[in-house]
Amino acid sequence: MNTRYSLLVTLLGAILMAGCQSLEEDPKGSLTPGTYFKTQADLDASVSAIYIQFARDGAWGFTNRSTSYFGSDDFTTDPGLNKEDFRLFDRLSGGSGNLSLVAQWQGPWQGIYQANNVIANYAKVSSTEVLKNQAAGQAYFLRALGYFYLVRTFGPVPIILTPIDVNDRPPRDPVDKVYAAIISDLKKARELLPPSFPNQPGKANQMAARSLLADVYLNMTGWPLNQTANYALAAEEANSVIQSNQYNLNTPYATVFTTNNSSESIFGLQYNVGGGLPLRSAGSSSVPLDEVAVNGSSGWDDYYPEINFYKNAPKCSRTDDTFYTTIKLRQPDGKTFKLVPWDSPETHARHPYYKKFRAGLNGDGVSETATSIASINPSTNKVYDIIRYPLVLLAYAEASAMAANGPTAASYNAINLVRRRAGLPDLTPGLTATAFRDAVVYERAYEFAGEFGVRWFDIVRLQLLPKIIAERSPEENPIPANTNINQKYLAPIPFNEMTRNPAWVQNEGY
Incomplete structure (x- = not known):
């Protein structure tokens, strides 16, 4: 049995042994720490189960993980057929009863609850501190990843950092507090994780934590927080990944999408059809x-x-x-x-x-x-790369330019590395900070075209819906004339969740 298949069998076995939680499931059905978290093998299996929660078909394994991101210009769908769930969000008309939206909500929560179990109990395991910390670091990273997608997609969400009772109905927390929790988790992950896990693809390492932290800081500079001081923090974290020299763009662009774990893959979800874990968005x-x-x-x-x-x-x-x-x-x-x-x-x-x-x-x-x-x-069996090295280079390019009120030589070098691999000439020198930022956003749109919300989150943080709608072809699925664009940057909380949590207030416009 090859190493990757063996790992995935272990992962699948772990999820069957470990169980899972979500806001739709009974948290009492989760792991029993007193009987399960005893050895390092137990702990590793529980961490593997977190990855499975994110990767499975009902979470991020199928196209429905991007349901609300169909409002972007890099996504559209058929005008008929059975694509109504996607088509409604493409028309900026999606609602809380949309069944495909559930994957965007449940997937992260199931991972978060599994991570909470690990974080609450890893210290009790009989093992070395190094191995326990590596397991915990991955759990912190994955919990932050889940919350990062939730807060950008749905806005205020409950901050749940410990196992909870089935009867608990936590309130939605403000966006700034959710981001604070994400940052705290990623700093902890950065502290606990090694720079790399040689020959262990799919395991989040310190560079993954730093890359995600850079993206978090960059998103905070735009809507709804508009914390422009975070440009400097984003640039610092991105630069630390660049200076590590662990990743490069030597893999041809087309090859990135036909092979697994290339030289630019910083963090990707691993899939295996034979092991019962297929990727179905390719x-x-x-x-x-x-x-x-x-x-x-x-x-x-x-x-x-x-x-x-x-x-x-x-x-x-x-x-x-x-x-x-x-x-x-x-x-x-x-x-x-x-x-x-x-x-x-x-x-x-x-x-x-x-x-x-x-x-x-x-x-x-x-x-x-x-x-x-x-x-x-x-x-x-294709790995789905959540974080590719060009994401870090372009985050650094934009953040460093905006922090310095104009692009530096290093800002230009970062974007030009991406452009050269794409077959484009170097970017025009002498641009203002805003013009340079716009060039980076344009570059990111096409470097990551169709990739899991990358374009949509730029549209959200920079409030670009009026611009992309103005450029939209009349051949696309029509957007109703009376649509309030300002209410479409967040997705609605799924109807079942609103029913279960009567104290919550639905996002405006839904």
Whole structure:
């Protein structure tokens, strides 16, 4: 049995042994610390279970993890079919009863509750301090990761840092306090974790904690907190990762999305189809319904970019590797294919698609040549990178420029590293701080096109909805004329959660 498969079997076994919690589940059904947390193996299994909670299909393993992020210009979906949950948020009309939204809520909470169990009990384990601290550091990182996505998606949420009783109904805490808890956890993770875990992909290390902390500080500079003093803190944390020299952009852009744990992967969720933990946001999910493989499998048409987002992309090799613009239509003989452009009347959606999410791991998603498709699979073994090194470089570029009231040579170098790998010339020198920031935001939009909320969170913190709506093609799913854009930066709390917590007040506009 290979090492990765063995690890995933251990992870899956751990979740079955460990159980889990969420705001929808009975917390009493979680681990029993007195009988479980005894050895380092027990502790490691419990930490593994946290990763599983985030990675599973009902959390971040499928496209529904991005449901409310469909308000972004790098996401749209089919005007018909069974895509109503995604389409409503694409039209900025999603509501609290949206069933796909539940994954965005439950996934982080289940991870947070599992992390709380580990943090509350790791010190009792009979083991070395180094190993116990490494386990706890990962739990602190993962708890912070969960809260970071929750607070940016839903706004105020309860800060729950210890195991709670099933009957508890904690209040929603203000956004600034949630961020304070996230920062505290990441500082603790930074303290406890080693700089790396050699030959152990998927384990959060100190550089992952620093990278996430940089992103946290950067997000705090914008809406709703507008704490611009945090630019300097974001730059400091990002720079510490850069100076570590652990990561680089030597892997070609296209290869990042067809292989696992590349030279730029700082933190990624690991998947294994054979182990019962598939990634299903690659492969079929990002393939047009029009495409049918020789074996009869077809695309799901779940997500693709808006037309003008594609048209506004820079002309470079990264754009070629990002977007899929020639659709393969299987002919009546079942073996040959007709190639048509994305806007052909022979296609029903008339949109470009994402090329970078098709293949999965070396073709275990879509197996194809330039002129034919052998098979289209919905379950892949591809790692999903939550933090890639370009995210750190671009965070440093923006934060250092804004902190210094203008870009430094190091600011330019950081963004130019990303641009050079993309096949673009160096950025124009002499830009003002604001113009440079806008250039970084544009760069991030296309470096991370379609990647788990990256573009949406820039739209939120910089309040960009009016701009992207103005640039939206009339061919997109229509946004109702009376939509209050200012109320669409946060998603609604799911209906079931509001019912369970009658003292909570729903987000404005829902």
